Amino acid sequence: MDSTAPGWDNTGLHAMIPPTATAAPLLSAHRLAFLRNDEPVFGPLDFSLGPGETVLVEGDNGSGKTTLLRVLAGTLPTASGDVRFDGRPASRDSRNGRVLWLGHRSGMNAALSPRENLAFLAGLYGVRAGMTAARAMARVGIDAWLDEPLGTLSAGQKKRVGLARLLLLPGAIWLLDEPYANLDRHGIELVNQLIAEHCATGGAALVTSHGAVQFADRAARRIHLDN
Amino acid sequence: MAGTAPLTAHAVPAAREVARPANAFAACRALLRRDFTLAWRRRGELFLPLLYAVIVAALFPFALGPDPQLLGRIAGGVLLVIVVLAMLPALESMFRTDLDDGTLEQWLLAPQPLALLALTRVIAHWLTTVLPLIVVMPLLGALLDLRVDVLPVLMLALLLATPLLVLLGAVLSALAAGARRSGILLALMLLPLAVPVVIFAAGAIAAAQSGMPYLAPLTWLAAALVLAIVLAPLACAAALRIAVES
Numbered sequence: 230m231d232s233t234a235p236g237w238d239n240t241g242l243h244a245m246i247p248p249t250a251t252a253a254p255l256l257s258a259h260r261l262a263f264l265r266n267d268e269p270v271f272g273p274l275d276f277s278l279g280p281g282e283t284v285l286v287e288g289d290n291g292s293g294k295t296t297l298l299r300v301l302a303g304t305l306p307t308a309s310g311d312v313r314f315d316g317r318p319a320s321r322d323s324r325n326g327r328v329l330w331l332g333h334r335s336g337m338n339a340a341l342s343p344r345e346n347l348a349f350l351a352g353l354y355g356v357r358a359g360m361t362a363a364r365a366m367a368r369v370g371i372d373a374w375l376d377e378p379l380g381t382l383s384a385g386q387k388k389r390v391g392l393a394r395l396l397l398l399p400g401a402i403w404l405l406d407e408p409y410a411n412l413d414r415h416g417i418e419l420v421n422q423l424i425a426e427h428c429a430t431g432g433a434a435l436v437t438s439h440g441a442v443q444f445a446d447r448a449a450r451r452i453h454l455d456n
Numbered sequence: 457m458a459g460t461a462p463l464t465a466h467a468v469p470a471a472r473e474v475a476r477p478a479n480a481f482a483a484c485r486a487l488l489r490r491d492f493t494l495a496w497r498r499r500g501e502l503f504l505p506l507l508y509a510v511i512v513a514a515l516f517p518f519a520l521g522p523d524p525q526l527l528g529r530i531a532g533g534v535l536l537v538i539v540v541l542a543m544l545p546a547l548e549s550m551f552r553t554d555l556d557d558g559t560l561e562q563w564l565l566a567p568q569p570l571a572l573l574a575l576t577r578v579i580a581h582w583l584t585t586v587l588p589l590i591v592v593m594p595l596l597g598a599l600l601d602l603r604v605d606v607l608p609v610l611m612l613a614l615l616l617a618t619p620l621l622v623l624l625g626a627v628l629s630a631l632a633a634g635a636r637r638s639g640i641l642l643a644l645m646l647l648p649l650a651v652p653v654v655i656f657a658a659g660a661i662a663a664a665q666s667g668m669p670y671l672a673p674l675t676w677l678a679a680a681l682v683l684a685i686v687l688a689p690l691a692c693a694a695a696l697r698i699a700v701e702s
Binding site for chain 2: 302303304305306324325326327328329330332334335336337338339340341345348349350351352353354355356399
């Protein structure tokens with residue numbers, strides 16, 4: 230990408246965001262960059278994510294997609310530029326549990342069942358209105374495994390438990406790192422459905438993909454990361 | 457449902473409606489319940505430190521000869537060292553699996569003070585791995601001919617010293633969590649911190665054995681414990697952040 234042009238906008242968001250959303254987007258990044266050993270991994274990037282929006286982060290392996298999401302989630306320090314949540318600088322207080330992270334690792338203990346894992350996370354984050362662990366598991370189609378140890382489940386089933394976590398916890402901003410990995414055709418459809426439903430209720434999602442999977446919403450804004 | 461997205465997108469932010477908002481008390485309770493469930497699943501592993509303590513305490517009389525006076529004199533110190541050594545291996549894995557499976561990332565993103573979660577983890581760890589060691593102390597004391605009137609002082613010293621050691625160990629465990637094979641590293645780092653704790657605990661036991669007032673060293677331990685309860689979780693939280701960020 231052209232990092233020298235001032236005010237470069239990767240997404241053309243001025244044309245697409247309605248005026249109400251620009252007041253305080255859920256998440257916005259301004260000239261965000263990350264350095265590893267003084268080598269730029271990505272950026273500088275400018276983008277914002279308002280309620281109901283999905284942004285697709287594209288790029289080849291090693292182009293910094295996961296790193297970008299980790300910087301936004303706050304599990305990596307920001308090298309330069311800034312990240313804002315609701316217009317407030319990113320911090321534990323401004324994130325305040327509204328960021329849900331789905332990565333390569335399950336974030337759950339293999340010796341505990343999905344029910345026990347979800348109960349623990351519900352204790353940490355709270356629970357979305359009208360949702361229970363059992364209902365979330367039923368929605369992603371694996372309620373039969375609610376009481377099996379997570380370690381005995383297949384990679385695709387674990388991914389689905391991760392999706393159930395997204396449904397159960399009340400965070401509005403989903404940061405999904407390769408949510409399609411390990412999933413079958415129906416699972417991929419399910420992810421697209423869940424993202425669409427989440428956005429329809431005022432949530433937002435930032436989704437990374439290496440481009441092998443057809444993303445449902447062809448009109449979704451894209452951030453392209455180059456090596 | 458998905459088809460209506462463009463119209464309803466900015467109307468109703470239902471995703472932010474929360475049925476049960478997060479609160480720190482619920483988070484601590486959920487973490488305690490989770491850790492107790494895990495401990496119960498791995499109760500065989502938890503039994504090992506206990507077995508170790510019993511075996512060492514049982515071997516001492518055979519190695520030193522059955523002289524009740526000699527055994528009674530060294531029993532307090534020996535039991536103290538046995539407990540410290542028995543609790544050492546478990547300290548290393550305090551945050552290890554949670555770092556490896558991504559649970560710590562979830563801790564960091566949760567709307568809860570990380571230090572409070574770290575303190576809760578310390579409490580759960582102490583209750584599941586160290587408290588059983590203190591509970592069997594009367595039995596081990598009998599094996600080593602510990603005087604009955606010294607036993608309560610030993611138990612009290614352990615009740616103050618072991619939480620302190622677990623708090624210190626938690627900070628070091630969080631610092632070393634990112635490193636592979638951190639067991640040796642942790643033991644080396646904990647040694648200088650454990651020495652004063654052992655000295656004060658042993659001081660109380662020695663004083664009780666010689667019929668002198670033993671309250672002063674115990675009070676020092678209690679003071680150090682209070683300080684550690686406040687400071688160690690904060691240091692632990694900072695170390696956990698570093699571990700996740702690397």
